[in-house]
Each structure stands twice: as structure tokens, then as C-alpha cells.
Amino acid sequence: MRVLGIETTCDETAAAVVRLLPQGGGEILSSEILSQAARHAPYGGVVPEIASRAHVAALDRLVARALGRAGVSLADLDAVAAAAGPGLVGGVIVGLTAGKALALAAGKPFVAVNHLEAHALTPRLTDNLAFPYLLLLASGGHTQIVLVRGVGDHRRLGGTLDDAMGEAFDKTAKMLGLPYPGGPEIERRAAQGDPARFKLPRPMLGRPDANFSFSGLKTAVRQAIDALGTPSERDIADLCAGLQAAIVDVVVDRMRTALRQFRDGEGVPHAIVAAGGVAANGALRRALGRFAAEAGLGFVTPPPALCTDNGAMIAWAGIERRRLGAVDPLDFPPRARWPLDAGAPPLNGRA
Numbered sequence: 506m507r508v509l510g511i512e513t514t515c516d517e518t519a520a521a522v523v524r525l526l527p528q529g530g531g532e533i534l535s536s537e538i539l540s541q542a543a544r545h546a547p548y549g550g551v552v553p554e555i556a557s558r559a560h561v562a563a564l565d566r567l568v569a570r571a572l573g574r575a576g577v578s579l580a581d582l583d584a585v586a587a588a589a590g591p592g593l594v595g596g597v598i599v600g601l602t603a604g605k606a607l608a609l610a611a612g613k614p615f616v617a618v619n620h621l622e623a624h625a626l627t628p629r630l631t632d633n634l635a636f637p638y639l640l641l642l643a644s645g646g647h648t649q650i651v652l653v654r655g656v657g658d659h660r661r662l663g664g665t666l667d668d669a670m671g672e673a674f675d676k677t678a679k680m681l682g683l684p685y686p687g688g689p690e691i692e693r694r695a696a697q698g699d700p701a702r703f704k705l706p707r708p709m710l711g712r713p714d715a716n717f718s719f720s721g722l723k724t725a726v727r728q729a730i731d732a733l734g735t736p737s738e739r740d741i742a743d744l745c746a747g748l749q750a751a752i753v754d755v756v757v758d759r760m761r762t763a764l765r766q767f768r769d770g771e772g773v774p775h776a777i778v779a780a781g782g783v784a785a786n787g788a789l790r791r792a793l794g795r796f797a798a799e800a801g802l803g804f805v806t807p808p809p810a811l812c813t814d815n816g817a818m819i820a821w822a823g824i825e826r827r828r829l830g831a832v833d834p835l836d837f838p839p840r841a842r843w844p845l846d847a848g849a850p851p852l853n854g855r856a
């Protein structure tokens with residue numbers, strides 16, 4: 506089975522072709538990604554209007570290149586998949602409409618993919634991981650701990666009460682005058698810094714639920730910056746190291762709490778998994794790897810390029826749904842919100 510995947514929910518325009526391997530798992534035949542980060546950088550965050558226009562300008566070319574690099578034509582595909590949300594709806598419409606049009610023109614089934622589920626299923630593309638697993642999904646738009654039981658079968662164990670984890674990185678970077686996106690830059694600076702110099706809080710540590718909150722941490726960083734006046738390079742490195750260490754501590758504590766809930770309710774997961782853009786963070790990966798080892802579990806995390814937004818994860822989620830027989834109608838709506846676990850109560854309006 507070969508599927509074309511299209512991703513336009515945020516500030517990456519992406520198209521990829523993925524093939525299902527006979528033994529399970531996938532082979533990425535091509536993966537084209539055009540990051541718009543440079544266009545949004547002057548604003549310190551993604552500007553929806555700019556994002557939509559940039560998707561329109563780039564998508565046709567990226568799809569043609571993805572097909573070309575994979576050595577396939579539309580006729581060789583088994584389905585066309587596009588992310589239908591959640592995300593910036595103007596961008597979602599671009600990729601969703603393109604995917605539907607290609608499917609219609611080629612006479613192939615169309616599959617609408619939940620962007621969050623695509624992140625959640627990526628370890629099955631890369632590592633053929635069996636269900637169930639305990640997933641930390643952390644990106645610029647979402648932060649949740651999810652029990653992944655099957656395709657379309659997810660239970661949210663924790664979420665964020667305010668900012669997403671990626672936003673905590675991005676907003677801190679902005680306060681420090683560092684470029685967008687903030688996560689990779691903070692990680693680079695943190696490598697030179699002293700994580701113990703600034704005493705930053707660990708919000709939610711020890712709470713019986715597995716939720717997150719980052720606003721107190723953001724305020725503490727703001728106060729530290731104000732007290733410094735104009736931070737030096739050393740101050741910036743130390744603040745970056747302090748922020749990263751605080752977030753890593755919180756993540757491990759929240760995952761420990763979620764694992765306890767999992768073990769009480771559902772038995773033993775096959776692995777601990779981290780996905781989403783923030784999972785590209787090396788310190789976070791190492792800490793979660795240690796935590797999983799202590800718990801006697803495997804740790805799986807896709808390579809950084811498959812943690813941040815990409816088309817291969819959309820193609821793979823399309824394969825997963827398609828092989829269960831799924832096909833979506835051509836009037837499938839774009840969704841700004843599309844929670845993975847529809848039964849879970851909203852946490853301060855965030856899925």
C-alpha cells in the first residue's frame with residue numbers, strides 16, 4: 506500500500522509518499538517539507554494569514570516533488586491522505602482541498618487525518634510499535650499524555666491547563682530576544698548554561714492528575730529577566746538551561762503519574778513514547794529514556810525530523826486508517842479543534 510500524505514495545519518507545508526512494509530512499519534519513499542519559520546520569525550509566532558498564503562504558493566510544487574522523488578504517479582497510489590485538523594483552519598483548508606482534489610482526479614480513496622493522531626502513530630511507522638503505549642505528545646500547539654490503544658482509540662490521561670509545552674519554549678525565547686521557533690534555540694543555549702543558577706518553579710509537580718501548567722514558569726522567567734535588566738549571553742544561557750531543566754523535571758513527574766494511572770487501569774504499556782516538535786529536545790529525550798528504563802519499559806521516539814510536522818506522518822496515519830477500511834467523504838470539514846479523546850473534558854478550552 507502506498508499513500509500520499511499532505512500536511513498544512515501550521516507553518517510547515519509538507520507532502521510525502523509512504524509505503525506499508527509487508528512485516529508492518531513503513532518505508533518513507535519521499536518526504537518534502539518547506540518550513541515557513543523564516544517568514545513568521547519577525548512576528549515571534551505563526552501568523553495564520555501568512556501561513557495560508559504560503560501553503561497555497563508551495564503545495565503543488567511539493568506534491569509534484571514528493572511523487573517524483575518516490576518514483577510514483579497518482580495512478581500508483583492506493584489513497585491520498587491530508588491533515589483535516591486540528592490547526593489553523595485557513596492552512597488546513599489548503600491541504601485538505603488539495604488532497605480531496607487529487608483523490609478525486611486520480612479516482613483514489615481520500616482519507617482525512619487527525620494531525621495529533623499522525624504524531625501519535627509515528628512510532629509505528631518508524632518502529633512498528635505494538636499498541637498500547639504511553640505517549641507524551643508535545644508541540645507548539647498541543648501538550649498531552651495519551652494512552653494510545655489503537656487507531657482512533659486514544660485516552661487522554663493529562664493535558665495542559667494553559668500554554669502548550671512548545672509555547673513555553675517559544676514565549677521564553679521571545680522574552681529573551683531569541684529567534685522563533687524558540688525550542689531549538691533554547692536547547693542550543695542551554696548546552697552552555699547552568700541549570701541551577703535560577704531557581705525556577707516546577708508547576709504541578711506531585712499532583713495526582715497528569716496535567717501540565719506552564720504559566721507560573723513563564724512568569725518566573727519574566728521576573729528573572731526583569732531583575733537582570735539587560736541579560737548577558739551568560740544570563741541567557743543560564744535561563745535557557747534553567748527553563749529546560751524545569752520542563753524536563755515536570756515532564757518526567759507527569760509521565761510517572763500517568764504511568765501509575767495506566768498501570769492501575771489498563772495493565773502494562775509496550776513502551777514510553779515521545780512525539781511532537783518538543784520531543785526533538787535532546788535533554789527531554791534522555792530524561793524520558795532514563796525514566797522508561799527505570800520503569801522497565803522500552804522508550805521509542807521518532808527521529809527529530811519525524812517529531813516536528815511532516816507529511817510522512819500524515820501518509821502513515823492514512824495507511825493505518827486505510828488498512829482498516831476507512832475512507833472519508835469529499836465534504837469532510839476542516840477542523841480547528843479535533844481532540845484525540847473526544848470523551849475527555851476540555852482543559853481550559855484546549856484539547
Ligand code: KG4
Pocket residue numbers: 515643644645646647670671672674675686687688689692781782783784785786787812813814
Ligand atoms: O510539532 P511541531 O513541529 O508543530 C506543531 O504542531 O506545533 O512543533 C513545533 C514546536 C515549537 O514550539 C518548537 O519550539 C518546538 O516544537 N521544538 C522544540 C525543539 N524543536 C522544536 N522544543 C524544544 N526543544 C527542541 N529541540
Ligand code: ZN
Pocket residue numbers: 620624644781782813814
Ligand atoms: Zn504537530
